[in-house]
Amino acid sequence: MGALQGLVDLAEALRPWIGAGPGAVIAALAIFIRVGAVVALMPGFGEQTLPLRLRLAASVALTLIVAPLVWPAQLPATGFLDTTGLFLAEAGAGLALGLSLRFMIMVLQLAGSIAAQSTSVAQIFGAGLTPDPMPAIGNLLVIGGVALALATGMHVKAAAMIALSYDILPMGHAPSGPDLARWGVAHGARAFGLAVALAGPFVLISLLYNIALGAINRAMPQLMVAFIGAPFITGAALVLLGLAAPVMLTVWLDVLDARLAAPLSLP
DSSP: OHHHHHHHHHHHHHTTTTTOOHHHHHHHHHHHHHHHHHHHHSTTTTOTTSOHHHHHHHHHHHHHHHHHHHOOSSOOOOSHHHHHHHHHHHHHHHHHHHHHHHHHHHHHHHHHHHHHHHTTOTTOBOOOSSSSOOBHHHHHHHHHHHHHHHHTTHHHHHHHHHHHHHHHSOTTOOOOHHHHHHHHHHHHHHHHHHHHHHTHHHHHHHHHHHHHHHHHHHHOTTSOHHHHHHHHHHHHHHHHHHHHHHHHHHHHHHHHHHHHHSTTSOO
């Protein structure tokens, strides 16, 4: 009975679109293109390890959520050139929105690489969500960050972000080249700075380790300090990861929420 009522409600929601002509189809496809571009780069749903059918299903589901909220009062023109320009503009807008979220995955990847390189565990690789080779620390941070983001409702926030993006970039309007370049440089610098800040504890412990190693080597040149220090720095890195990872992911999640609230603003 509940499923039947759901189908009735869906039919009622789709009634204004049925029989509206090719303009309605083009408008629906335009919304789907923007949503699909966002999903292609969004953390979690946009990972290449996820089957293509699931990514397509996520795009369709988000389109059904967003479309009633942003349905244009005036349907777009149906000419070939007009439709092509509309689709390209929507793809550009969606890629800009998706890239703002993809930067957050790059933050975790870079933070994990810096942490692993600083603590001499960069040679330990493992399977992860992304096809890029990363140390195990980076994979752990990426998987933990994506799981935390999805558990806190990132898909709901993403739908709201896409719907609100039509206030800044209405249907058929793509971001201009100079503005997009300025925005990309600012967010790239912000991502790099955040990654270094997240990996700061590992850089600090590496600095202290090397200073102590140099002092011990100076005091006792005959002692093979590398054989003593290597297990210590590896164990200390694992302990520090267990203590710092929750804080790192909490800070990262706060920045991600701020990015979802204002994806096109300058940091």
